[in-house]
Amino acid sequence: MAKSEKSAKSKQxxxxxxxxxxxxxxxxxxxxxxxxxxxxxxxxxxxxxxLFAAKQNEIVNAPPEPPQRPLPTLTVQQVLTRFVQWIDLxxxxxxxxxxxYRRPIVGLPKSEKPSKRKVRPFVPFLEWLxxxxxxxxxxxxxxxxxxxxxxxQFDGRKLNYRIALMRPxxxxxxxxxxxxxxxxxxxxNPLKGLKV
Numbered sequence: 803m804a805k806s807e808k809s810a811k812s813k814q815x816x817x818x819x820x821x822x823x824x825x826x827x828x829x830x831x832x833x834x835x836x837x838x839x840x841x842x843x844x845x846x847x848x849x850x851x852x853l854f855a856a857k858q859n860e861i862v863n864a865p866p867e868p869p870q871r872p873l874p875t876l877t878v879q880q881v882l883t884r885f886v887q888w889i890d891l892x893x894x895x896x897x898x899x900x901x902x903y904r905r906p907i908v909g910l911p912k913s914e915k916p917s918k919r920k921v922r923p924f925v926p927f928l929e930w931l932x933x934x935x936x937x938x939x940x941x942x943x944x945x946x947x948x949x950x951x952x953x954x955q956f957d958g959r960k961l962n963y964r965i966a967l968m969r970p971x972x973x974x975x976x977x978x979x980x981x982x983x984x985x986x987x988x989x990x991n992p993l994k995g996l997k998v
Contacts (some may be wrong), residue, residue, distance in 0.1 A: 876987035885974035943995040
């Protein structure tokens with residue numbers, strides 16, 4: 803057993819006792835209870851014993867801490883939705899930059915004027931996730947899902963186009979890892995290994 807373990811164990815096993823020293827010709831009382839020192843000061847022995855008994859009772863009969871409720875499971879959809887909200891609120895982002903991030907994740911509003919050329923259907927990542935994997939926990943998420951979306955929806959499209967679709971999703975999780983609201987539920991970036 804290591805020396806630090808022995809000293810910690812011996813502190814736990816010691817019975818708390820009222821101690822005193824003489825300072826400036828007067829009795830000074832204190833006690834060590836469960837490894838912490840409590841000072842009662844310059845009082846009479848009777849007062850020190852009463853304070854010592856009250857402190858012991860307070861520590862021994864302390865109400866148990868209420869059990870902590872587990873945090874709700876964090877989903878991929880929640881992270882991506884918060885990222886899009888952050889993009890929309892960031893005053894430093896130009897509209898074209900906002901569109902670059904929004905389009906692959908949630909899509910852009912449909913244009914009111916009809917296009918004459920044939921437009922391929924576009925399924926944003928969040929819409930695809932809701933259809934295929936509703937409420938997907940972040941703990942089960944990884945690059946495979948992004949590649950699956952690209953393969954199903956954009957197979958045959960140019961490489962640069964597919965890369966531009968993956969970048970905002972990867973950026974969303976790089977951003978989320980640094981956010982305090984996701985701290986304990988997102989300890990690492992699940993898309994760190996996503997090659998774009």
